[in-house]
Amino acid sequence: MAQIRTYVRPMNGWWRRNPYFVRYMIREGSSVFLAIYSVILLVGLLRLSQGQAAWEAWRAALTSPWSILFHWLALLTVSYHAYTWWKVSPKTAPDLRVGGRPVPEVLIAAGGWLATIGASVLIYVIVRWM
């Protein structure tokens, strides 16, 4: 019996065809870095519970060039995710109205970006000086 040969559009590398999908994949890909980073923190917690020598070994491991490279890539992709998370927040969050009028979308997104900047400064100050 003859094989029915219908055209199936190849999907390999579909996301490289359009910059919009490339950005989508970077944002989704940030979750891989975030997951690995969480596991690094969990290992740090394990090492902390094992005593000072174990903790120092964990800190020493984080100074390796591969670790630094990983964390730079994680920082870039996860920061991009943070940017997009707040950018779409006006569409994902419940309808926000002040005085019966919807709050402009750009203000909601800007509130999120400012919250991230504020939290970042606060955490830096606490870790460094408190």
Add this chain to the structure above:
Amino acid sequence: MKRSHEPIFWSLFGAGGVLSALVAPILIFITGIIAPTGLWMPPAALEYSRVLGFAHHWLGKLLLLAVISLFLFHAMHRIYHGMHDIGIHAGKGAMLACYGFAAACTVVAAWLLLAVGT
């Protein structure tokens, strides 16, 4: 009709998304880049006694658990649904593996935070 479990995982995904959008970049920057290299962060900032003191405090425990657990539930939800995008048509097993991994790490983190004492 069977109730969907999606709202639970979507809530955890959303909570992890908000938390990671707020604090993940600065945490990665501090613990992974400036503390190990000593640039803009003295080595004393993450010394043993200081971090242990943080893990002893109930608020420190809560923050550590929230960060590790919610980041993972957020990330594993994305990874699970993202498999489709790279041509892996994952089924129930992949779903169990993804959420199971996040849940197992949450339990381990909680147990370690209890074991580390006060």
